[in-house]
Amino acid sequence: MSTAALKKTSALDQGKTKTLLIFLSPWIVSLIVFWYGPIVYTFVLSFTKYKLVGDASFIGIKNYIDIVHDNNFWHGLYTTFLFTSLYVPLNIVMGLFTAFILDLDVKPLPLWRALIFLPAVLPVIAIFVIGKFIFYPNGLLNSFLQVFGIKGALWIANPDLIILAAVILMVWQCGTAMVVYLGALQGVPKHYYDAAEIDGIGKVGQFLHITLPLISPSILFRAILDLKLGLMIFIPALVLPEGNVPGGPADASRFYTLHVYQKAFQRFNIGEASALAMVLIVISLILTIVVMRTSRKVVFYEV
Amino acid sequence: MSTDTLRTGANTTQKLSAKQILRSSLKPSPTIESIFKYVVVILVCAAFFAPFIYAISTSLKSQVQMLQQPRAFFPLPLHPKNYVEVFNSYPVIRYFRNTLIVVGAVLVCNLLVSSFAGYALSRIQWKGREAFFMLTVSTMFMPLFLLLLPRFLIFKELGMLGTLLPLIIAPALGSPTSIFLMRQYYRSIPMDLSEAAMIDGCSEFGIYWRIILPLTKPALATIAIFTVRWRWNDFIQPLIYLQSEKLYTVTMGLYTIMGTSAEEINIHHVMAFVIMSIAPMIFIFLAAQRHFVEGTTHTGLKG
Numbered sequence: 001m002s003t004a005a006l007k008k009t010s011a012l013d014q015g016k017t018k019t020l021l022i023f024l025s026p027w028i029v030s031l032i033v034f035w036y037g038p039i040v041y042t043f044v045l046s047f048t049k050y051k052l053v054g055d056a057s058f059i060g061i062k063n064y065i066d067i068v069h070d071n072n073f074w075h076g077l078y079t080t081f082l083f084t085s086l087y088v089p090l091n092i093v094m095g096l097f098t099a100f101i102l103d104l105d106v107k108p109l110p111l112w113r114a115l116i117f118l119p120a121v122l123p124v125i126a127i128f129v130i131g132k133f134i135f136y137p138n139g140l141l142n143s144f145l146q147v148f149g150i151k152g153a154l155w156i157a158n159p160d161l162i163i164l165a166a167v168i169l170m171v172w173q174c175g176t177a178m179v180v181y182l183g184a185l186q187g188v189p190k191h192y193y194d195a196a197e198i199d200g201i202g203k204v205g206q207f208l209h210i211t212l213p214l215i216s217p218s219i220l221f222r223a224i225l226d227l228k229l230g231l232m233i234f235i236p237a238l239v240l241p242e243g244n245v246p247g248g249p250a251d252a253s254r255f256y257t258l259h260v261y262q263k264a265f266q267r268f269n270i271g272e273a274s275a276l277a278m279v280l281i282v283i284s285l286i287l288t289i290v291v292m293r294t295s296r297k298v299v300f301y302e303v
Numbered sequence: 304m305s306t307d308t309l310r311t312g313a314n315t316t317q318k319l320s321a322k323q324i325l326r327s328s329l330k331p332s333p334t335i336e337s338i339f340k341y342v343v344v345i346l347v348c349a350a351f352f353a354p355f356i357y358a359i360s361t362s363l364k365s366q367v368q369m370l371q372q373p374r375a376f377f378p379l380p381l382h383p384k385n386y387v388e389v390f391n392s393y394p395v396i397r398y399f400r401n402t403l404i405v406v407g408a409v410l411v412c413n414l415l416v417s418s419f420a421g422y423a424l425s426r427i428q429w430k431g432r433e434a435f436f437m438l439t440v441s442t443m444f445m446p447l448f449l450l451l452l453p454r455f456l457i458f459k460e461l462g463m464l465g466t467l468l469p470l471i472i473a474p475a476l477g478s479p480t481s482i483f484l485m486r487q488y489y490r491s492i493p494m495d496l497s498e499a500a501m502i503d504g505c506s507e508f509g510i511y512w513r514i515i516l517p518l519t520k521p522a523l524a525t526i527a528i529f530t531v532r533w534r535w536n537d538f539i540q541p542l543i544y545l546q547s548e549k550l551y552t553v554t555m556g557l558y559t560i561m562g563t564s565a566e567e568i569n570i571h572h573v574m575a576f577v578i579m580s581i582a583p584m585i586f587i588f589l590a591a592q593r594h595f596v597e598g599t600t601h602t603g604l605k606g
Contacts, residue, residue, distance in 0.1 A: 015506055015507055015508075016427060016429075016507050019423075019427065019506075019507040019508050019511070020423050020427055020429060022419070022508075023419035023420060023422055023423040023427075023511075024419070024420055024423045026416040026419070026420070026476050026477060027416060027417075027419070027420040027439070027476065027477040027482065029476060030416075030473065030476035030477050031438065031439070031442070033457065034450070034454060034457075034473040034476065035442045035445065035450070036438075037453070037457075038450045038452075038453035038454055038457070039445075039450070039453075041453040041456070041457075042449070042450075042452065042453050045453070045456075052459075097347075098347060101340075101343055101344050101347060102344070104340050104344075106340060106341060106344045110592055112344055112348050113592070113596070114588070114589065114592055115348040115351055115352045116347070116348060116351050117588075117592075117595065117596075118351070118352070118355070118585070118588065119351065121532065121584060121585075121588045121595060122536065122581045122584055122585070123535065123536035123537075123538060123554050123557075123580070123581065123584070124536065124538065125538040125554050125557055125558060126536075126554075126557060126577050126580060126581050129557060129561055129573060129577050130354050130355070130357075130358045130574070130577055131354065133357075133358070133361065133570050133573075133574065134354055134357065136570075140353065140354060140357045172351070172354075176599055179595075179596050179599040179600055180599060180600060182600075183596075183600035224444070225444075228444065228446060231446065232446050232447070232448045232449075234448060234539060235538065235539070238542075238558075239558070239561065244561070244562055257448055260448075260449070260452075261543075264452045264455075265455075265543060270452070270456070273452055274452065274453075277449040277452060280446065280449060281446060281449055284446055288444065
């Protein structure tokens with residue numbers, strides 16, 4: 001290669017490197033300052049005593065010892081797990097069900113899809129404000145139940161029912177899952193069903209042996225995101241309880257996140273709040289890995 | 304052997320046609336099946352949409368109509384004065400102005416940054432690109448709620464807490480989902496286009512700006528809509544970062560109104576504001592449902 005040509009390629013390379021740096025630098029700054037940095041920062045703060053004013057001092061694992069001796073920690077874990085264990089499977093089932101009925105060649109699809117998708121597009125707080133009214137003693141749900149002679153419940157004033165109310169309102173937003181599943185369903189080749197038909201396999205069998213395996217990667221992907229949404233559930237604790245008592249009634253909706261929020265932004269105990277955050281980060285990481293590992297046996301990837 | 308196969312093949316065809324004839328004569332007429340199908344779809348969609356009708360009808364009720372039992376689903380006469388009353392008792396215009404500032408600023412910056420980063424991650428060859436992409440995608444699975452405390456401390460250090468900047472700066476520096484979507488889109492554009500331009504002496508930036516960028520308009524539209532949606536709907540970040548009521552966004556306004564008129568009897572004012580706060584999103588959704596659906600199927604995200 002002549003020197004002139006070499007010079008030209010290196011000039012080109014220089015241009016490439018410059019463009020690369022300009023193109024990536026804003027995102028690199030964001031990754032460091034707003035994504036990975038904060039996790040490291042939380043980890044460091046969790047070993048310090050820091051009350052927002054004054055300096056932070058290193059106190060070892062004292063924060064971790066203190067948080068597990070607080071009943072709110074265990075109660076927060078319990079309510080969050082209860083919510084998540086109801087929300088994740090129900091959201092998958094409702095998402096699949098709505099996707100399935102919309103895949104039955106109903107016209108006009110955009111209209112029906114829009115009606116189911118709409119709640120998922122709106123602000124979560126608006127959904128819970130509208131939803132709260134539905135669950136009021138004289139709200140839509142109890143009026144509806146009355147038509148059938150069923151006596152309604154005091155949903156948001158009853159500690160046993162408020163989690164269920166929160167789950168129902170979150171599942172009302174299953175439109176996102178529905179759209180993902182519908183996309184997957186429409187991607188299943190039609191001749192698979194024709195072949196099954198010839199073999200005399202019924203509709204249920206077709207769903208179990210063809211549809212489910214083929215869309216299982218989508219289900220797994222959504223399940224992991226739903227798991228994250230479930231563990232981070234926060235807004236209903238603020239908005240849903242009767243009388244706007246955060247975490248009420250009787251602490252029934254005192255989710256883990258509310259505990260973190262109050263520690264950090266009402267009592268300004270940054271050290272303990274960071275320790276609490278680290279615990280949930282680790283839990284959500286472990287659960288995600290567990291789901292992915294166990295799903296390897298179930299999820300079907302097309303070769 | 305080959306004749307055998309042929310014969311069996313012919314046999315199946317024969318059997319199939321016999322079966323088909325049999326089935327078409329035994330099957331219940333397709334109209335009953337499709338009527339049943341539509342009944343199910345309409346019922347499910349009605350259940351998903353009924354709360355919105357209820358919210359709208361409640362927002363048009365007078366105090367007297369609120370006290371009637373059972374509450375009318377379609378209140379007559381309509382009482383649109385609730386909307387005026389909400390306007391007069393809360394700084395509604397300020398809520399909207401603040402949200403629009405955040406949405407506008409983030410929209411412009413995020414489009415640019417994500418388009419840049421997506422380009423660098425797909426159309427420029429460099430060492431470590433795939434690893435960097437994994438770092439980017441991993442942030443999509445991070446528990447955002449738990450990053451807000453360290454981010455709050457960072458914004459405090461930067462002296463941004465009395466402004467709207469904490470709501471703007473992080474999402475303005477690119478979002479993982481937008482970058483992911485852009486990258487996927489760039490990869491669908493043939494590399495020949497870039498190579499041809501390079502031979503013609505076009506610089507890397509020139510290729511991006513004059514040839515590739517104009518081709519990515521559909522992806523940019525999807526990202527624009529998602530950005531507007533996320534910023535419009537965001538509630539937890541305003542709740543944590545905004546310490547003065549002057550900075551309150553629409554969702555914070557909703558939370559404020561909810562807090563001051565929590566009793567079931569005053570909910571018609573709350574509903575009037577909910578309807579106002581979600582109306583812009585509903586219009587955007589109806590006008591661009593295709594982009595909502597495509598963005599969701601490609602990322603699986605609610606955001």
